[in-house]
Amino acid sequence: MGSKEDYEGLVSEILSCTRCPLYSSRTRAVPGEGPLNASIMFVGEAPGRSEDLEGRPFVGSAGKLLDSLLSSIGVERGGVYITNVVKCRPPGNREPFDSEVRACNPYLRRQISMIKPKIIVALGRIAGRTLYEMAGLRWDSIRAARGRVERVRVEGVDLMLTVTFHPAAALYNPGLREELENDFKNVIAPLVRGFKTVRKTTLEEFFK
Ligand code: URA
Secondary structure (H helix, E strand, C coil): CCCHHHHHHHHHHHHCCCCCHHHHCCCCCCCCECCCCCCEEEEECCCCHHHHHHCCCCCCHHHHHHHHHHHHCCCCHHHCEEEECCCCCCHHHCCCCHHHHHHHHHHHHHHHHHHCCCEEEEECHHHHHHHHHHCCCCCCCHHHHCCCEEEEEECCEEEEEEEECCHHHHHCCHHHHHHHHHHHHHHHHHHHHHHCCCCCCCHHHHHC
């Protein structure tokens, strides 16, 4: 686990980042949130409108679905670390460009090396592809990757990586929503139970 100082340094770098053009249209950068000793990390694509306004990940409608998926498997949102591949909102919620993903990638790398999660759940194609590439795995498609559990090493951290659909996609597609719910129930819940160490400490308690 990284130190509070290292983490706060990283957060302030992200908040003032100008590495790609997204800084010029953002309201707030969204570094991520959760305990620094979290065993589980969820990684989405990029902030949407609500996240850009609040500066927090997954607080809009996709976030509400993520919250209910977490509670359906008995995991408290406050016990997991939640972030995105890209920390600033792409205008109009377009998909981030590869150049933006690349520019932002050092931040995700540093988050993983500080938090040292045991499990990473990638939400959607962009997060899945990015984490597969970081782990040295070959990415084919979300259909091929979804529901698999890969034992990988990322930034020197040994962890289990799984990919599922993005909650935002599932909001508009009932079929995907069912598959997403099944992945939480049949893949993510057993993984979490396997570790049994979803820490309850909130960031505030942790830093007291
Ligand atoms: N979609 C994402 O990928 N991330 C968020 O934080 C919100 C919506």
